[in-house]
Amino acid sequence: MIYPIVKFGDPVLEKPAEPVTVFDEELKKLIDDMFESMYAAKGVGLAAPQIGISRRVAVVDVTFKEDPNAKLVLINPEIIHKEGRHQQSEGCLSIPEFRENVTRAKVVTIRAQDATGKFFEKSGDDLLARAFQHETDHLNGKLYLSHLSALKRDLIKRKIRKLMKAGEW
Ligand code: NI
Numbered sequence: 805m806i807y808p809i810v811k812f813g814d815p816v817l818e819k820p821a822e823p824v825t826v827f828d829e830e831l832k833k834l835i836d837d838m839f840e841s842m843y844a845a846k847g848v849g850l851a852a853p854q855i856g857i858s859r860r861v862a863v864v865d866v867t868f869k870e871d872p873n874a875k876l877v878l879i880n881p882e883i884i885h886k887e888g889r890h891q892q893s894e895g896c897l898s899i900p901e902f903r904e905n906v907t908r909a910k911v912v913t914i915r916a917q918d919a920t921g922k923f924f925e926k927s928g929d930d931l932l933a934r935a936f937q938h939e940t941d942h943l944n945g946k947l948y949l950s951h952l953s954a955l956k957r958d959l960i961k962r963k964i965r966k967l968m969k970a971g972e973w
Contacts (some may be wrong), residue, residue: 807841807855809939810898811973812855812947812964817898819945821851821858827921831861832922835877835919847897850856850943851934854898862939866931876926881916881940892934894948905954906951912936 810816824831834852838861843848848868852861867874888910895903912933915925928936938948940964949957967973 805837805840805907807837807845809841809845809850810854810856812899812949813968813973814911816853816856816858817942817945819853819858821853821860821943821945823860824917827879827919832877832959833911833962834861835863839865839875842897845868845897849939850897853942853945856918860943862943864932864935864939866935873929877916877919878914878936878939879917879919879921881914881943882913883912883936883940885911885927886914887911890930890933892930892937894934896938896948897942899947899949899960899964902963904952904956904960906934906948908934908951909936914940 836964838850841855842863842885845846848866852859862878862881889907890910891907892901894906903923910933911927911929913925913927914936915923917923921924949960964973
């Protein structure tokens, strides 16, 4: 099932999501639906709050279907190590049509559970490190806007408010 993507302005995006404690068939279905929704929206990462579900589940595929092994399910993820700094243009499916340069750690190690509840650790650099940080932020109720200067952030929020008023958001 393809879920519509929740956009900036919906409070679900700005509150910490609930930890997952039950690893059942319903969770597997949610994960399948999240991959489907992410690909349909042309994204490389998606967190459950972005489909209106406040649970600590994220899916990532930085190769966008090229490499089946690149499909990652991150449940209750935590960043346990960060190294270096890297600035790159970043966007978010919940803030469509906007992109900004965001400085983040260049190399990141994450600790998470898979769909069966098994813990694993994985390191990534560049785009994968960025995805780990961006999606973990989502589960903590944080958007990339929070990494921008107040000036840039307010400018984007003003533009979004205009779009909302015009019924285009
Ligand atoms: Ni996002």
